[in-house]
Amino acid sequence: DRTLLTYEQRSELSTNTVAKRLFHIMSAKKSNLCLSIDLTSTIKILDMIEKVGEHICLLKTHADIIEDFNTDFTVSLKNLAKKFNFLILEDRKFADIGNTVALQYSKGIHKIAEWADCVTVHSLPGEGILKAINNSCDNGIGSRGVFLLAEMSSEGNLITTEYTAQTVKMASKYPNVLTGFVCQTKESFNDPRYIQLTPGVQFECSKDELGQVYNTPEKVILEKGADVVVVGRGIVTAKNPEAQAVLYKNVLWSNYLRRVSG
Numbered sequence: 001d002r003t004l005l006t007y008e009q010r011s012e013l014s015t016n017t018v019a020k021r022l023f024h025i026m027s028a029k030k031s032n033l034c035l036s037i038d039l040t041s042t043i044k045i046l047d048m049i050e051k052v053g054e055h056i057c058l059l060k061t062h063a064d065i066i067e068d069f070n071t072d073f074t075v076s077l078k079n080l081a082k083k084f085n086f087l088i089l090e091d092r093k094f095a096d097i098g099n100t101v102a103l104q105y106s107k108g109i110h111k112i113a114e115w116a117d118c119v120t121v122h123s124l125p126g127e128g129i130l131k132a133i134n135n136s137c138d139n140g141i142g143s144r145g146v147f148l149l150a151e152m153s154s155e156g157n158l159i160t161t162e163y164t165a166q167t168v169k170m171a172s173k174y175p176n177v178l179t180g181f182v183c184q185t186k187e188s189f190n191d192p193r194y195i196q197l198t199p200g201v202q203f204e205c206s207k208d209e210l211g212q213v214y215n216t217p218e219k220v221i222l223e224k225g226a227d228v229v230v231v232g233r234g235i236v237t238a239k240n241p242e243a244q245a246v247l248y249k250n251v252l253w254s255n256y257l258r259r260v261s262g
């Protein structure tokens with residue numbers, strides 16, 4: 001059972017550099033909290049990171065919602081990642097043929113490959129999409145990672161258990177580039193090398209008006225097998241985001257300790 005191993009033990013097994021680094025950061029900072037920074041201005045994003053950067057292991061961005069995106073911003077982002085010791089995940093959810101994804105990954109305004117340690121990818125188009133990112137890494141951009149979408153948190157999504165199983169099977173051919181899976185359940189995969197990233201988390205089980213479904217920190221860590229937990233509006237829209245990030249960090253970490261102590 002991968003969920004009974006410690007993050008240190010799992011970092012020893014990692015075949016992807018980003019997964020290894022992330023496991024190390026989690027142990028060092030005693031944090032398995034990923035902040036989903038879904039804000040639309042670069043100043044607001046950088047301000048928020050100054051407040052909560054110390055408490056997170058991973059920062060999840062949506063570059064395409066930022067109205068004044070620019071290269072100075074990505075330089076600042078990388079500096080903050082270094083200062084506070086967290087990794088950057090661009091939640092781009094690529095879902096096209098490999099050739100297009102290779103271009104979307106490295107070109108355009110965002111040049112994602114230059115500043116994001118890892119990206120999210122849908123398995124829907126087939127393994128060409130993993131090959132594309134893998135090739136980009138081999139061709140000079142260096143060690144990067146992929147979180148493959150194996151399940152989603154939203155109500156009525158069309159992913160079936162068969163789709164999840166096939167996604168995990170497809171990924172098994174790409175251990176060097178695979179950081180983990182974005183998923184909701186412990187049963188979706190077994191391999192301890194990979195990280196379970198789970199969004200849809202707030203202190204109260206609830207929903208939003210557009211189909212997002214929330215579980216509690218305790219439930220996602222203890223029952224659902226989450227390794228890194230994504231919190232967005234639960235922190236970003238709080239009156240005091242820093243205090244709220246500390247609360248999430250502590251609750252998530254203590255549930256992880258409970259889990260690995262059996």
Ligand code: BMP
Pocket residue numbers: 036038062091120151152153154182199200201212230231232233234
């Ligand atoms: P919030 O905690 O505010 O609901 O934000 C959740 C974040 O996680 C969003 O950025 C969303 O794009 C992402 N996400 C999700 O909610 N469910 C999934 O299944 C996959 C996601 O990436």
